[in-house]
Amino acid sequence: MSPKPSSEPGVVVIGAGQAGVHVADALREGGYHGAVTIVGDEPGVPYERPPLSKGFLVGTTAPESLRLRDPEHFMKRRIKLRIGVAARRVDTVGRTVALADGMRLGYDHLVLATGAAPRGLPIPGSDLTGVCCLRTVADARWLRERMRSARSVVIVGGGFIGMEIAATTRGRGPHTTVLEAADRPLERALSPTMARHLVEAHRRSGVDVRLGERVTGLVGERGHVTGVVGASGHTYPADLVVVAIGVSPRAELAEAAGVRVADGILVDGSLRTTVPEIFAVGDCARHPNVHAGAMVRIESVQNATDQARHVADTILGTVDEPYARLPWFWSHQGELRLQIAGLRGPDEYDVVLGAPESGRFSVCGYRDGRLVAVETLNRPADHQAARRLLQAGVSPDPALLSDHAFDLKDFAKREVPSADRVPRPLPTREEHS
């Protein structure tokens, strides 16, 4: 990429989360000389969200450690931050973005990293005081404050976020109930074995997990929530209700600009939208995923950062292949440290490694005789091994796994030669004094 005077438009990134910040950094790391601007509607320095439902809620994560980058970092890299201002309109013909403060930014390439917004409960009472969602640091601060005085917390939704919040509230005073509409939580994302284990572990630690309980209403007094009504007819007392029933992609800006949208901003294998100069990455992008064999939207840090890098490389012209990184996730629910490599489908054949009752085990999911996903609980070495195998497309025979001596880590080391992973030996250098 040849140097450009900074008066030229360059790249505008809308969204200052993991995906947006990574696009800007990857452009600079790749030698992009043009203007790079990040527009974000939340105030403050860009931050990471995963700790908001974990350490930040219990106060073990300090606000400064949430920052994705030091504030000076953006200046040093000539990345302009337009923070606390929303993008209002994209003109795809004139290639400009109009901001809420009246400013207009020109672009050569536009990257939409607009993320997702929590879904609300479409039922009566969801506007009562004491009912909240968790997405932003402002939400997390509010929730943390409320948790201190709350007596009964009801979490609606037994997904990752709901269970992570439950793990922080229980044992800290409030009685905690999780209401999940499905008969098992994370039905599509987790094996029955792992889902069952997590539910039982939460129950043992004092969380009242109710499965198959759809929420039909919220009741309150003088504007404040007092209870959650389930389809069973039971009313669960609550002075704090956290709605964690998933998110919707923020695709309104794209849609209004004429970019094709269908539960997310539609992109091709290069993460390009139906408008050639516009890309979409992260939570908001519905992309063809080789590991899923389908168009999917993935909400994870890995997906955000890997897609960001891919788009930066595409803009830099250093990549031709379609995006193909292996999806992986993690969810820390108290002592339960869950990691998932790969994507599960509906009909996996599962083989369990290790003893679930020990609290450390892995579930290997097979589809058509091939390993497609591995869930590990408190077994990080298995997770790393699984990622190496899945990314390389190496599948251990399921029969091998039933041998008690089988070790996924050893297998991965043997079958995915380290030569693939270590391109060059480290050069020797003088010691720093």
Add this chain to the structure above:
Amino acid sequence: MPEIVFHQPGGRVATVETEAGVSVMRAAVQNAVEGIVGECGGQAMCATCHVLVHESVLDGLPPIGDDEEEMLDCTAAPRDPRRSRLGCQLIMGTDLPKVAVDVPETQL
């Protein structure tokens, strides 16, 4: 202020000053030091903040915990029996005011 010197495989050197209580991984990520990923957020769960600590500062380091030990066996670049550590487990402060590390060629 505590100071961390990162030596990149190509020979480039980045010096980062940080607050006490901040890990080598966190300081690297916030300053976008290339080659330090820290994808698990500092839980010793991912081994993407693998660093090779310079010999001269090895004595000042905290001992390797069980989680770190397990993850050091899964680093993408080969483990060095003496110098390999996870950056998330090295907390800067009065016990560790200054450290110099090599960033490995690969983390993933």
